[in-house]
């Protein structure tokens with residue numbers, strides 16, 4: 027039987043304060059009730075267990091608790107308090123800036139909590155916070171159901187949803203966060219709470235859009251489900267760079283009147299030194315209808331065009347690159363081959379890119395010494411924008427698109443060039459944005475990041491933070507401030 031958590035905390039404190047102990051002593055004597063795996067810097071798996079998706083992150087935590095359930099999470103929280111070390115909450119390790127790990131921190135890893143349970147009438151699904159998106163899609167597909175997730179299969183359902191979560195179904199079904207009907211979480215004082223519209227509704231509001239490592243450790247997320255019985259259509263088109271102005275203008279015009287059933291992306295890229303323009307997307311309808319909507323774009327001579335009908339799961343696999351791309355956790359196993367180092371940032375648009383903005387983009391992509399650089403524009407609108415900016419903590423409801431800037435490098439020389447490019451490109455492009463940024467694409471360099479991420483919702487978020495985490499236990503470089 028497990029020990030009561032506050033009792034455990036006392037024993038833990040006692041032993042740590044009274045004796046000078048080694049890590050194994052702590053494990054053997056005070057963490058016996060912990061059912062998961064504990065990793066120390068001396069453990070043989072330490073280097074693998076501290077790997078992050080972004081290769082630029084190289085943090086060395088003091089201890090990693092791989093938790094199996096809520097009781098394990100409580101033990102880990104109490105342990106961190108007793109040794110007075112910072113806590114980092116981690117699920118699938120995709121934080122761009124490594125906010126789920128830190129030097130000398132206690133990492134509470136919940137990737138082992140992977141249950142997925144449909145309710146009796148299959149209208150909701152309770153998902154363990156350790157699942158990645160692909161697990162969830164795959165399980166729900168057995169019933170021809172889904173939730174609106176993102177394209178990358180390895181991203182964690184928890185980190186994705188807690189920051190908002192946008193993907194191929196969002197204009198039709200809303201953000202992932204908009205589809206949550208309940209969370210289970212462990213608070214700063216190691217209390218288990220079920221939160222929803224009826225109980226702890228303020229905390230429930232905050233966790234939908236600003237929940238990443240801010241208020242507690244999420245154990246499960248319950249979502250509304252959506253039926254996906256019919257085939258859908260996907261498209262992918264690539265053009266030469268010299269059509270930048272035409273393609274961009276045409277894309278924004280189509281976006282303006284596109285039905286909610288169509289999610290469109292536009293990507294300016296330099297890949298291995300070659301510039302090109304991409305648009306891709308997913309339409310819940312037939313290929314003929316999709317081609318009709320895309321007609322203005324299809325008029326421009328393209329390098330590659332792909333339009334095809336698939337069932338929902340085939341589309342998930344297509345965007346995930348399966349079977350060609352190795353699935354899931356492989357980035358954790360091979361630190362060199364699967365992972366890349368990158369810097370990202372974001373902004374939001376209320377207007378299509380003007381000619382002046384496109385001149386800036388053209389100028390920065392024409393820089394000779396950059397190699398792997400992307401500007402990805404996600405179309406907003408549809409269900410995302412049909413709710414008010416204070417519907418939940420995700421505020422960017424009146425925008426027409428998000429713009430994500432990504433720069434990758436292989437070595438230190440490239441790193442310096444890419445970081446400098448990112449900084450200057452963002453500064454030049456920022457004037458065309460509306461002032462916001464997406465917290466799921468965090469950027470440690472952003473000034474006034476809290477206002478950029480949370481807009482008019484920031485004031486309420488600070489109040490909720492003070493109420494549920496007054497001592498700022500869940501703290502990192504860009505966590506919701508208590509003051």
Ligand SMILES: Cc1cc2nc3c(=O)[nH]c(=O)nc-3n(C[C@H](O)[C@H](O)[C@H](O)COP(=O)(O)OP(=O)(O)OC[C@H]3O[C@@H](n4cnc5c(N)ncnc54)[C@H](O)[C@@H]3O)c2cc1C
Nearest residue numbers: 115117118119120121126176178182185186191192239244
């Ligand atoms: C390749 C790639 C593709 C992406 N595609 C999309 C996309 O299509 N759409 C989109 O919206 N975003 C996308 N993202 C961004 C992604 O949503 C965020 O990086 C997300 O936060 C990652 O969650 P994670 O659980 O994998 O990462 P982690 O690094 O484990 O966690 C990320 C953040 O969430 C917190 N967190 C994690 N688990 C919990 C928990 N159980 N309780 C409380 N806090 C927790 C962490 O503390 C950290 O602050 C993508 C990222 C990558 C790297």
